[in-house]
Amino acid sequence: MSWFGSRSASPRVIPGFGLTLGITVAYLSLVALLPLAMIAMQAFRLGLSGIGHILSDPRTLHALYISFGTALAAATVNAVFGTLLAWVLVRYRFPGHRLIDALIDLPFALPTAVAGIALTALYAPNGWIGKSLSGLGIKVAYTPLGIVIALIFIGLPFVVRSVQPVLEDLAPEIEEAAATLGASQGQRFCRIILPLIAPALLTGFTMAFARGVGEYGSVIFIAGNIPMISEIAPLLIVIRLEEFRTDAAAAIAAIMLTVSFAILLLINLIQAWSRKRLGDA
Amino acid sequence: MRIDIHDVYKAFEGGSRALNGINMTIADGELVALLGPSGSGKTTLLRAIAGLENPDHGDILFNGGTVAGHDVRDRKVGFVFQHYALFKTMTVRKNVSFGLSILPRKQRPSKAAIIARADELLHLVQLEGLENRYPSQLSGGQRQRVALARALAIEPSVLLLDEPFGALDAKVRKDLRRWLRELHDRTGHTTVFVTHDQEEALELSDRVAVIHQGRVEHMAPPAELYGQPATPFVCSFLGASNQLEVTVSKDQVLHCGHALPLPRPHSITDGPHQLFIRPHEFQIRSVDDQTPGILCRVETVRLSGALVRIDLRFAACGTAIEVEVPILDFERHPWKVGDAAMVTIRNVRMF
Amino acid sequence: MLIQAHRATSIAEGPTLRRILLGITLIFLTLFLLFPLAAVFSEALSQGLSVYWQAINEPDATSAIRLTLLVTGLSVSLNLVFGLCASWAVAKFSFPGKSLLITLIDLPFSVSPVISGLIYVLLFGAHGLFGAWLKANDVEIIFAVPGIVLATVFVTLPFVARELIPIMEAQGRGDEEAARTLGASGWQIFFRVTLPNVKWGLLYGVLLCNARAMGEFGAVSVVSGHIRGMTNTMPLHVEILYNEYNFVAAFAVASLLALLALVTLALKALLESHNTNTPNAPRL
Numbered sequence: 001m002s003w004f005g006s007r008s009a010s011p012r013v014i015p016g017f018g019l020t021l022g023i024t025v026a027y028l029s030l031v032a033l034l035p036l037a038m039i040a041m042q043a044f045r046l047g048l049s050g051i052g053h054i055l056s057d058p059r060t061l062h063a064l065y066i067s068f069g070t071a072l073a074a075a076t077v078n079a080v081f082g083t084l085l086a087w088v089l090v091r092y093r094f095p096g097h098r099l100i101d102a103l104i105d106l107p108f109a110l111p112t113a114v115a116g117i118a119l120t121a122l123y124a125p126n127g128w129i130g131k132s133l134s135g136l137g138i139k140v141a142y143t144p145l146g147i148v149i150a151l152i153f154i155g156l157p158f159v160v161r162s163v164q165p166v167l168e169d170l171a172p173e174i175e176e177a178a179a180t181l182g183a184s185q186g187q188r189f190c191r192i193i194l195p196l197i198a199p200a201l202l203t204g205f206t207m208a209f210a211r212g213v214g215e216y217g218s219v220i221f222i223a224g225n226i227p228m229i230s231e232i233a234p235l236l237i238v239i240r241l242e243e244f245r246t247d248a249a250a251a252i253a254a255i256m257l258t259v260s261f262a263i264l265l266l267i268n269l270i271q272a273w274s275r276k277r278l279g280d281a
Numbered sequence: 282m283r284i285d286i287h288d289v290y291k292a293f294e295g296g297s298r299a300l301n302g303i304n305m306t307i308a309d310g311e312l313v314a315l316l317g318p319s320g321s322g323k324t325t326l327l328r329a330i331a332g333l334e335n336p337d338h339g340d341i342l343f344n345g346g347t348v349a350g351h352d353v354r355d356r357k358v359g360f361v362f363q364h365y366a367l368f369k370t371m372t373v374r375k376n377v378s379f380g381l382s383i384l385p386r387k388q389r390p391s392k393a394a395i396i397a398r399a400d401e402l403l404h405l406v407q408l409e410g411l412e413n414r415y416p417s418q419l420s421g422g423q424r425q426r427v428a429l430a431r432a433l434a435i436e437p438s439v440l441l442l443d444e445p446f447g448a449l450d451a452k453v454r455k456d457l458r459r460w461l462r463e464l465h466d467r468t469g470h471t472t473v474f475v476t477h478d479q480e481e482a483l484e485l486s487d488r489v490a491v492i493h494q495g496r497v498e499h500m501a502p503p504a505e506l507y508g509q510p511a512t513p514f515v516c517s518f519l520g521a522s523n524q525l526e527v528t529v530s531k532d533q534v535l536h537c538g539h540a541l542p543l544p545r546p547h548s549i550t551d552g553p554h555q556l557f558i559r560p561h562e563f564q565i566r567s568v569d570d571q572t573p574g575i576l577c578r579v580e581t582v583r584l585s586g587a588l589v590r591i592d593l594r595f596a597a598c599g600t601a602i603e604v605e606v607p608i609l610d611f612e613r614h615p616w617k618v619g620d621a622a623m624v625t626i627r628n629v630r631m632f
Numbered sequence: 633m634l635i636q637a638h639r640a641t642s643i644a645e646g647p648t649l650r651r652i653l654l655g656i657t658l659i660f661l662t663l664f665l666l667f668p669l670a671a672v673f674s675e676a677l678s679q680g681l682s683v684y685w686q687a688i689n690e691p692d693a694t695s696a697i698r699l700t701l702l703v704t705g706l707s708v709s710l711n712l713v714f715g716l717c718a719s720w721a722v723a724k725f726s727f728p729g730k731s732l733l734i735t736l737i738d739l740p741f742s743v744s745p746v747i748s749g750l751i752y753v754l755l756f757g758a759h760g761l762f763g764a765w766l767k768a769n770d771v772e773i774i775f776a777v778p779g780i781v782l783a784t785v786f787v788t789l790p791f792v793a794r795e796l797i798p799i800m801e802a803q804g805r806g807d808e809e810a811a812r813t814l815g816a817s818g819w820q821i822f823f824r825v826t827l828p829n830v831k832w833g834l835l836y837g838v839l840l841c842n843a844r845a846m847g848e849f850g851a852v853s854v855v856s857g858h859i860r861g862m863t864n865t866m867p868l869h870v871e872i873l874y875n876e877y878n879f880v881a882a883f884a885v886a887s888l889l890a891l892l893a894l895v896t897l898a899l900k901a902l903l904e905s906h907n908t909n910t911p912n913a914p915r916l
Contacts, residue, residue, distance in 0.1 A: 012725060014808045015818035020721040024733070027714045031785055032740055035751035038761065042754060081660050088657045092650060102901040106665050108840075109893035109900075111847025112745075113867040114886040117874050118668035121675055121883075128667065153664050173366035176333050177428075179353040179643045180360040181380035181435055188643075191383065195370035214744025217849035217867065221874065234746035238854060241750065246759055253747045264742055277415055278369045333643065353643060 039257060042250035054251040059227050060236060064255065067233040070144055071212030074151030079205045082159025083197070089160070090167040107156050112217025119150050120221040142224025147232065150218040155208030162204030166197050199274045206267045210260050282344050282438040282471045283309045284330065289339035291325055291495075299325040300336065301495030312465050312472045314482035317492035318518070323475045326492065327441050330473065331358045343438065359432030359470070363444040365424045367416040373427050374399050374412040380435035402430040405464070422453040429461075433468070440465075442474035446481060458485055479519050483507065491515045513632045516557045523602045525556040527631070534631070537598035539575050544631045557630045560605035564625045565591065567614065574623035577602075579616050584608075591616055593624060672890045675883035687873075687884035695861045696869035696885070699777070703852075703865060704845040707784040711841055715792025716834075720826075723800030724808060734797065740789045749783045749854025775857030780865065783851035788841045795837030799830050836903045843896040847889055 043051060054060055089101055107115065123130040123140040133140055140146045170193065178188045216234040223230045233252055240249040284307040291300040299322045307313050315323040328334040330341060332353035340347050348356055368376050375382075378399040381390060390398065403409060406426040416424055425445065432440060445461070446454040462485055465472050476482050482489045483503040490500040491514070499511035510516040517524065527536045530551045534541040541556065543549070566572060577593040580601070589611040591604045604624070606616075616622065645653075677684055687693065718737060722730060740748065754760050756773040766773060773779045807829065811821045827834075849867040856863040858872060866885055873882035 013812050014724050014805055014821070015812075016720060016822075017725045017727075020717040021725070021727065024714065024718040024721050027710075027717075028733075028736060028789075031782070032789060033736065035755055035786065036739070036743070038751050038754035039747070081657075084653060085657055085660070088654055091644070092654060094654060098901070100661060102897050103661070103665055105897055105900065106669065106893060109843050109847075109896045110669075111849060111867050111886075111889045111893070113849040113870050114672060114847070114889045114893075115668060117870065117882060117886060118671045118675075121671045121879075122667055128671065129663070153668065156664060171364070171366065173362045173364065174368065176353070176643060177360065177362055177366035177431075178368075178379070180331060180333070180356075180358055181383070181431065182354045182357075183379075183383050184354065185645060185649075187383050191379075192368055192370075195368075198370075210742055214747065215850075216744065216746045216853070221871075234744050234850065237746050237750060241753060241854065244759070246754065246757070249750055250754060253744075253750055256744060257747065260742055260744075278417055 039250055039254050042247065043254035046247055046251055050247070051251045051254065054248050055255065059231070060233075060248075060252060062228050063231050063233040063236040064252070066144060066147065066231065067213050067256070068259070070147040070151055070232075071209050071215075073148045074155055074212050075205050075209035077148070077152050078155045078159045078208045079201060082156065082204060082208075083163055083201060085156075085160045086163040086167055090164060104157050104160050107154050112154065112215070113221075115153055116150065116218040116221035119146075119153060119218065123149060123222060141222050142226070142230060144223075144230050146222040146224070147219050147230060150222050151208075151212040151215060154215050154218050155212055158208040158211065159201065159204035162200040162207070163197050166200040167193075170196060199271055202270060203267060206263060210263060213256060213260060283307065284439065284471065284473075285340075285342040285345070286326075286330070287340045287342070289326070289329060289336045289341065291322075291329060291334060291336050298322075298495050300329065303339070303492075303495070303497055305490055305497055305500055307471060307473060310469045310471055312462070312485065312487045313474075314486035314489045315473065315475045315492055316479060316482040316489050317477065319477060321492045322495040323477075323492040324443055325495075327443055327473060327475050330439070331360050331441050332356045333360075357435060357438050359435065359437030359440040361425075361428045361432050361440070361442040361445055363447055365416075365428040365448075367424055367427055367431075369416045372413050372415060373403065373408065373419070376416070376427055377402055377430045377434050379431065398434065399430075402434055403427075405433070406430045407460075420453075421449050422457055425449065425457060429464075433470075437470065440470040440472040442472070444476060445474055446476070446478070454481075461485065483519075491518060493518070510557075510630060513555055513557070516630055516632070521560050521603065522557045523560065525558065525600065525602075527554050527556045528552070529554050529631075534629075537595060537600060539595070539597065542626055542629055544629050549631055554631050557632070558602070558626055559628070560590070560603050562626060562628045563602065563604040564627060565593070565604055565606060565616070566623045566625070568621045568623050572623060572625070574625040577622050577624050579618055579620040579622060582616055582618060589616075593622060596621070669890060672883055672887050675879060676887040678883075679880050683880055684884045684887075687881035688888065690881070692860050692864065693869060693881070693885055696864045696866045697888070699780070699864065700846055700866040703777070703780050703784050704842060706781050707788055707845050708838060708841050710785055711788055711792050712834075712838060714789065715794075715796055715837060718793040719796035719800045719830075720822075722797050723803075724805050737793050737797075738790050740786055745787060745848065745850025746854055748786050748851035751786075752779055752782050752855050774855050775859065775863060777863065779855035780852050780863060783855045784845050784848050787848050787851050788845045791841035791844065792834070792837035795833050795840070796830055799833040800826070803829055832903055832906050836900070839896060839899055839903065843893065846892055 046054070085104065089097070089104075120141055121127050123133070123146060125131065125134045125139070125141065127141070130141055138145075140149060174192060174196070175188050178192045183191065214234060216232075216238075219232055220235055223232060223235075225231050225235055233256055237249045237252050240246070240252070286303050286305045289300050289303040290298070292298050301322070303322075303326055315326060317323045325334055329336050332348065332351060336349075340349055342348065343356070368379065371379065374396065378395045381395045381398060384390075389395075400409075400412065403412060406429055408423060408426055408430070411419065411423065416427065419427065425448075429442075446457055449457065458481060474486075483506070486503065488500060488502050489506050491498040491506065493514050499506060499515045501511075506515065507519055510519060516522055525536050525541075527534050527541060529535075529549050532543060534543050534554075534556065536556070565577075566574065568576065576596040578596055580592040580594055583590045587608050589606045589608055591606060593602050593604060594600065595602070602624070676687075718733075721727075722734060753774055755762060756766060756779065757763055758767070758774070760774075773782070807825050808821050811825045816824070847867055848865075849871070852865055853868060853871070856865070856868055858864060858868060860872070864872065866889055870882050870886045870889070873879075873885065
């Protein structure tokens with residue numbers, strides 16, 4: 001994809017170009033780009049040594065570790081179950097099919113704070129699920145496991161909604177061809193279907209991961225927020241802000257943003273590469 | 282391998298009958314075309330042979346043994362799909378070697394042997410040098426040949442092709458057609474292919490089965506199919522035909538007062554019948570020739586390559602017919618619109 | 633239970649495997665979607681309807697509802713205008729930097745909500761870039777309603793534009809050019825040709841934008857200051873009540889937000905059946 005579209009040679013027949021582009025660029029710059037640049041400015045002011053100093057705080061390091069680690073775990077779970085969900089929704093027809101299809105987007109529509117307190121109520125030691133789990137000696141609420149649970153909820157739709165359209169477009173002949181060549185069901189899935197849905201799966205995984213790293217509302221209730229145990233990076237930003245340590249808050253934000261953008265860029269590159277290679281044959 | 286198909290029925294969801302009592306035998310090493318209009322059931326029949334569809338009734342036998350209950354995987358059929366169904370995440374070589382690479386470890390050849398076999402097949406289909414390309418980087422004809430090589434790699438007992446040339450442009454189509462025939466003669470696989478293109482079916486195959494409404498209308502070598510079609514459908518479906526309503530009484534064929542020739546040999550009962558005459562089976566002469574015939578008037582004249590198509594109307598009752606004249610004859614006698622002409626009939630088919 | 637394979641082919645998985653896969657799916661969905669949803673309503677109603685009613689009618693709660701509606705109204709309107717401008721510019725014209733612009737519009741989706749609030753604190757907070765100037769001129773942004781609106785606008789900025797751009801691009805510029813040749817003015821073209829063409833997509837974008845704006849928590853939490861009855865939106869009010877161990881009240885307010893989510897999902901399904909072109913793409 002080229003960053004610069006080609007300039008149209010013909011005179012513009014449709015009016016409003018200057019007005020709409022002007023408003024778009026001005027609004028975007030004022031509302032989004034200028035404020036985001038503040039993070040870069042703040043990080044620049046701190047310099048590498050300043051950021052390094054803040055990073056060397058074990059509490060910061062641990063919070064980042066928890067945020068990235070739990071997001072990775074949750075995105076992995078969602079990759080597996082999201083693929084299964086997409087498969088079932090595309091391939092099977094059963095009573096309630098449409099309802100479930102609509103319900104998949106609940107995590108997008110439900111405010112995160114509501115999800116947070118609902119999950120906490122469920123997984124707390126006296127909650128519906130927490131009670132039976134604590135009988136098994138598993139503690140979910142107020143541990144990193146609780147964070148993973150919240151992030152599974154939040155990230156659930158990403159993989160489903162990425163993989164679903166690709167599975168829908170998959171020509172049945174591809175699998176039939178593999179079957180005539182002697183491939184078993186497992187071989188067909190692993191060697192034919194999985195490679196075909198891999199780019200979409202990767203996209204969904206990454207979006208779930210990126211969302212999980214930055215997630216705040218659904219996590220802080222169930223996490224318990226114990227420093228060095230279950231404290232996430234976004235919460236540490238809030239805490240630093242409340243302590244008026246704006247520099248530290250901005251530094252953590254800068255690190256999170258850099259990593260997130262790097263991952264998104266990487267994914268875009270992988271997508272472009274796979275599109276180029278696979279074409280639409 | 283010999284294929285016997287006995288009384289096969291298949292209905293689809295919604296109750297429409299795709300196969301309606303199919304019976305046929307395909308001899309070992311034969312190249313057979315399943316020809317029919319779209320929706321005739323020809324593709325369903327091919328898929329039933331492959332095991333991609335399960336018949337509701339009837340039996341399919343490979344070399345005398347039933348394959349009912351045998352999974353697609355176990356039938357060892359080489360199937361080439363209409364749109365090739367290549368695995369786009371794999372290179373050409375990986376596509377071709379797929380069937381061998383998924384064999385259970387005990388039966389699987391060594392990696393080197395698999396590659397050697399794939400390359401040998403790619404040589405056979407004339408695709409050397411493209412081993413490491415992806416399907417998206419190939420032309421339609423090349424993809425078609427990859428699909429063929431991939432199907433041949435598992436050493437299939439029978440090769441099944443669904444509209445093998447349907448998605449290709451006219452020139453590539455012709456080349457591939459000739460090439461497929463040569464390949465068949467060299468490898469000797471029993472081959473069945475589906476087509477809706479009669480020229481393709483007649484030119485390429487040993488025998489053609491015309492399928493209509495889920496039944497075999499007629500199965501015969503191309504010349505017989507064209508010359509002595511078994512049913513009116515086959516006659517009108519294969520090549521152009523002029524169709525005349527006639528009455529037969531006492532060995533006399535009558536159409537608006539003209540006596541027309543009787544098909545030979547025949548077993549026609551008296552009464553109304555349909556007469557089919559191919560455009561090239563008419564002879565057209567000047568009126569002053571004094572020979573007997575049907576007096577007609579020339580309506581249009583169209584040049585079509587080596588042939589000239591002339592539309593005529595019977596002077597007596599206005600029946601319209603289409604006649605084909607070789608260009609050489611036409612140059613000797615250039616017919617013009619409005620000319621009167623005497624038409625005689627050399628050959629007819631009657632049902 | 634009747635489970636049919638969607639495509640009838642003899643190579644689909646057998647009924648047993650199908651049942652197992654569907655079973656796992658349903659258990660997973662029950663645990664992760666249905667239970668949380670059910671928990672909200674059951675906790676909210678655990679002390680009966682009158683307690684529930686009181687919790688919603690309490691002055692702090694009603695003021696939170698009013699603030700949420702105000703903030704949502706403002707930010708959805710602003711982003712609606714932005715979305716229309718951006719999609720008009722992007723879809724009807726070609727210009728250098730177009731792809732970059734589209735990428736930048738999506739940017740807020742990949743920023744943590746907390747950071748979305750933080751950037752405004754860095755700009756307008758007491759120690760921020762404009763902090764001293766704002767204080768001198770007695771303008772309050774952070775810990776006040778303007779900050780909440782700004783943070784919400786940032787978080788929901790891409791929704792409308794993102795929905796409209798692909799639809800307008802797919803429709804091309806033929807209709808507008810035809811209207812132009814017939815002598816229509818710019819506004820006439822917009823209201824009589826373009827808008828009717830994209831109305832379902834527009835509604836879809838507004839719906840998603842609205843849901844996110846009402847429910848936004850992290851970004852708003854950072855800039856709000858949590859002043860009861862003043863800068864408390866519904867999600868923030870839920871948090872305060874929850875942290876005060878007033879669970880029933882917290883879940884009562886939360887149940888309103890959950891209802892909003894369910895209505896959103898229902899309308900979304902309705903709009904999708906109306907307009908099959910609407911991409912079902914995931915969004916942050």
